[in-house]
Amino acid sequence: MARSISVNKLIIAIGLLVLATPLYAGVALDMVRTDTSGEEIERNEIFAQSGMLRIDSGGGPFSSDVSMIFLGDKFLVVDHDEKSYIIMDEAMLDAVSSKISEAMQQMEAQLASMPPEQRAMAEQMMQSQMPGLMGDQESTPMRVEAIGPGEWRGRDCTRYAVFIGPEKSQDVCAAPLDQVDGAEDMMEAFHGMAKFVKKLTESLPGPLANSISDNPGAVMEEIDGFPVHSVEYQYGQATGEVSLQSIEEQELEASVFAAPDGYKLEDPFAGR
Numbered sequence: 001m002a003r004s005i006s007v008n009k010l011i012i013a014i015g016l017l018v019l020a021t022p023l024y025a026g027v028a029l030d031m032v033r034t035d036t037s038g039e040e041i042e043r044n045e046i047f048a049q050s051g052m053l054r055i056d057s058g059g060g061p062f063s064s065d066v067s068m069i070f071l072g073d074k075f076l077v078v079d080h081d082e083k084s085y086i087i088m089d090e091a092m093l094d095a096v097s098s099k100i101s102e103a104m105q106q107m108e109a110q111l112a113s114m115p116p117e118q119r120a121m122a123e124q125m126m127q128s129q130m131p132g133l134m135g136d137q138e139s140t141p142m143r144v145e146a147i148g149p150g151e152w153r154g155r156d157c158t159r160y161a162v163f164i165g166p167e168k169s170q171d172v173c174a175a176p177l178d179q180v181d182g183a184e185d186m187m188e189a190f191h192g193m194a195k196f197v198k199k200l201t202e203s204l205p206g207p208l209a210n211s212i213s214d215n216p217g218a219v220m221e222e223i224d225g226f227p228v229h230s231v232e233y234q235y236g237q238a239t240g241e242v243s244l245q246s247i248e249e250q251e252l253e254a255s256v257f258a259a260p261d262g263y264k265l266e267d268p269f270a271g272r
Contacts, residue, residue, distance in 0.1 A: 025049070026252035027182035030245040036238060043245075048182075048189040049252050069257055070193040078259050084266045085259045093200055095269065140165040144172075144222035152229040155179055160223050168233050174225030182249040183226035190220040 026049030033042040047054040054069040065081040074089035086092075111119050143163050150159040155175045162170040177183045197218075220227070228244040259265075 025249055027185045028250055029247035031242055032245050033240055033242045035240045047252055047256050048186045051189055051192050052257050053189040053193055054257055072192060076259060084264045086266050086268050155228055158225055162219055171231040172227050173229040174223045175228045176225050180226045180247060182247050187220060187226060194218050194221050
């Protein structure tokens with residue numbers, strides 16, 4: 001039986017568009033992630049046009065079987081292996097929120113019927129397996145600090161440090177928009193995505209909201225310029241780098257921002 005795209009996969013992924021439009025000038029770029037030895041571990045092809053955004057990933061958490069496109073008022077996630085896609089919009093997330101609330105109520109009723117010692121053990125197990133499930137985990141705030149001028153591959157840039165709580169997660173080198181062809185249109189799309197994701201999360205229960213509030217557009221909103229290079233950190237140690245390989249303005253077909261013909265629209269709640 002073919003699997004449906006899960007709600008969790010939907011939450012992590014960022015959207016695909018179903019929209020028929022004529023040709024307009026767009027922007028295409030390649031971003032490459034390398035490990036500390038310089039070996040490529042992920043390559044993202046990103047396309048932007050008229051506020052829309054598509055991300056195709058090769059390697060990394062989704063590999064090349066998923067395309068993610070932001071529509072402006074919705075997301076689609078396309079699974080090329082299964083030749084199917086799902087739509088994420090406000091109505092869909094309202095349904096997710098309702099189902100999570102219902103499941104939480106049922107779980108709390110079950111816990112209440114347990115002896116105190118057994119209940120404590122069950123709560124501890126669920127908390128360790130799914131942090132924040134019990135509603136006691138808040139999202140960790142992000143902050144971005146400008147730390148001075150820099151340079152990367154001949155481009156002048158402003159360097160920023162990105163912190164998640166007290167821990168640094170990135171050093172970002174952002175070049176002026178007028179130094180990067182197509183950067184302004186790409187930034188517009190990322191800003192629109194960040195605002196829409198923020199709007200979507202406002203009505204969601206805490207654990208779910210926290211899981212999708214960290215999106216690529218969030219950092220974009222806090223920096224002045226286009227990120228051409230960044231160093232990623234975990235526990236104070238550099239873990240890899242993300243570099244701009246190419247960016248160019250080009251004519252994009254409408255099909256770039258559409259689920260392929262013949263792909264089936266899936267109900268993420270089917271069988272649940």
